[in-house]
Amino acid sequence: MSSGKSTPWALRLATFAGMLFLHLPLLFILLYAFSAEDKSFVFPIPEFTAKWFSVAWNDRPDIWPALALSVKVALIATLIALVLGSLAAAAVWRSKFFGRDSISLLLILPIALPGIITGIALRSAFNLAEISFSFWTIVVGHATFCVVVVYNNVLARFRRTAGNLIEASMDLGANGLQTLRHIVLPNIATALLAGGMLAFALSFDEVVVTTFTAGQQETLPIWMLGELMRPRQRPVTNVVAVFVIAITFIPIMLAFWLTRDTQDVAGSGK
């Protein structure tokens, strides 16, 4: 819709300032990762050093299990979200049934309601059911809010796919399973991948629900929260923060690239 008319300078300025506001703070994280001063956040940074990267790598064995746990949780939660999200999307797309519109609302609830509610609700339910907190309780929490991401992506793709492709396939002799394999899955593959990427980023980063559904386990964000509350080596936290930014940006960029022609990701629902 870009039109030939000139853009008011105030609008340009507001957009520029807004985007600066969104991104500048992350630069300071990077900057402080090189600070030699580890007791305060003094600015300008008195002295620069790269030693915190090696400290984080060599001298902080507490980081690694947290990272490994986060990756494992994110992978499994993503897998569950992929299955549940695409099943729900297929059901909503293929059939008209009573309460169809409520499905979207139900799926979006875990991210539209504050994480603390999802967290404490699951925690008290686990307590009531006498399920002890473990790796799997974290996964359950994460999968719950990841489903909607996959659902939105896949449903958007379904809606863009000509509905009669399935009829055409059946007409040419393919039964439902063959159609699923040869026609449906290849057509939604990139949407699945994009949804999965976003779900992974969401899970990898999550801290609120995790606080309530984890027992003794420490995911990377939980580790970071601990470091923020009781700092040991502030720049090491920054190093890890930079790492977290990098590891979540990659799947998001990929998801964006995979759906670049369609804007499926359009932040819908999240």
Place this chain on the structure above:
Amino acid sequence: MSETRSIAVKFENVSRVFGATRAADNLAFEVYDGEFFSMLGPSGSGKTTCLRLIAGFEQPDIGHILVHGKNVEGVPPYERDVNTVFQDYALFPHMTVAGNVEYGLMIRKVPQQERRRRAGEALEMVKLSGMGERKPSQLSGGQRQRVALARALVNRPAVLLLDEPLGALDLKLREAMQVELKSLQRQVGITFIYVTHDQTEALSMSDRIAVFNHGRIEQIGTPAEIYEHPATAFVAGFVGVSNVVSGALAQRLTSSSQAFSIRPEKISLFDLGTPVPADMLGIEGQIESATYLGANTRFVVTVEGKQIAVIKQNASNVGTPDTILGKSVLVAWNLTSMQKLS
């Protein structure tokens, strides 16, 4: 049509109801083997529902459909020996043209080499040789239409269903494709069931036409039968242009109030006072308008308050003088050209 021809598809009192609308209302008809059969009607007349019933995407609520004598009730589309060319082609966007054409063979586990060969032949038949490696998105509308055709024909189905396949093409291409489709059908000998709302298309290609309206068949017949002897006012009006005369005027002309139709090109205009030939019916009228259309001229003549359309070929290079407007003429037509309507 000889009675000995075998029947490809038979509808036995089939009804299909969607909510309050009867999309197919007690339909009974047959389509013969090797025939080019068109289902013609306005949108919402039930013709596409019929096609979907044959393909297996819909199931009849009442009645049976027989394909080669066998009741196909409950047989899913993928087990019917019937293929469809969809209105918007429904080509698989993630596959190449060759992949699309080979799809049905691949599903039926035809060995790869034979698949290749047959897909190649099918593409050659629709004049798309060498296009096999392209993606559907790289083709023009007309080419996509041909791919859809090849994809269906390669399976050598007993019946090919075509759902307004030329609807999305522009006029020139559509006319060329009409000729091509017809000769293709003769060449492969497969039964074509062709859905269209375009009467020219139906008239030019079909062996027989079924005219649909409100879920019912108004008339079935050869193009000439349908055109020359429309059975109902709807058919007379929908297929070609027709003057439908009823009421007092019909009473005066034929001594019967039964409505009849008369095609504009079957009407002659004579100077007033010319004796009406014995085998013709004549009445006085006034020329209200004359529109020059190149090959012919279209007159509107008012006869006793009713407007009658008349089309005359422009045999000599005369044009349309303004002086004839308002002129009284003798409007006459051959008795055999009249068609009584039920």
Place this chain on the structure above:
Amino acid sequence: MQTAAITRESHGVAHAIANALYRNPRLLLALLLGPPLIWLGIVYLGSLFALLAQSFFHLDDFSGVVIHEFSLKTYAHLFTGANMAIVLRTVAMAAAVTFACIAIAYPIAYYMVRHASSKMKALLFLGVMLPLWSSYLVRVYAWKLILAKEGVITWFAERLHLTWLLDGLLAIPTIGGPSLSTSYIGTFIVFVYIWVPYMILPIVAALERVPKSLIEASADLGSRPRDTFRNVILPLSVPGMVAGSIFTFSLTLGDYIIPNIVGNSRPFIGMAVLAQQGTAGNIPLAAAFTMWPIVIMGVYLIVAKRKGAFEAL
């Protein structure tokens, strides 16, 4: 042509399954819908109801044990002065954050839809997506660095000779404090920063739905651009703002991390929930506190649905 078989014969278990599913669309639907419905409808909604149920239990004042009997004692406790202050503080913050988010998001969204080239638009889109999806904790943490007393803002204020302004802001009663990172102003800035992307995208979606012909028609009728904006574009983008505010409002209502890291120690709803269920061990009161966001958002969602905000989600 060969005498064609009427049906194509196929065999095998997979084919039998496919046939069964084709002939029973309800079975297929049940198989598709079952797993997600069991997960979200039973596990998730069930948990929410269990939480609701617990808010009707109460904590015995003497023994500190949760009494599993229906009573409204916990709710009576919820509506006492100190607890109401928490709720009002949180709702006021959520409202302020929502309005600030609209103010920042609208120009960006408007620029993206109506002025940016397609390349620029994609870039801005990515620029909004990245912070939306990632690094919540890291981004909160970034502000701790920036807002710290010895940090970036203080330094810039000094360079620009604006220390008087900063001090003036911090001297304002209630919202001020010893430093930005320990004041409501700081909490507010971080909230806005974290949730603003959630506001941009729904407004973009709503603006894209404004037909160009409508804008041209308005211009044709002699409207000045400003009037076109006020009479045509702005009203049509309201659903987008409402959709965005579902997130900004709801997420602010329940967040406890941000006020914990940046702010004075006066609690918000989220912090109260955390404290009650954790150290205080008063699960019923914690559950009752969570009813605030749920009820507020329930009412909000119903109103938003009437306004057609869901189309812009």
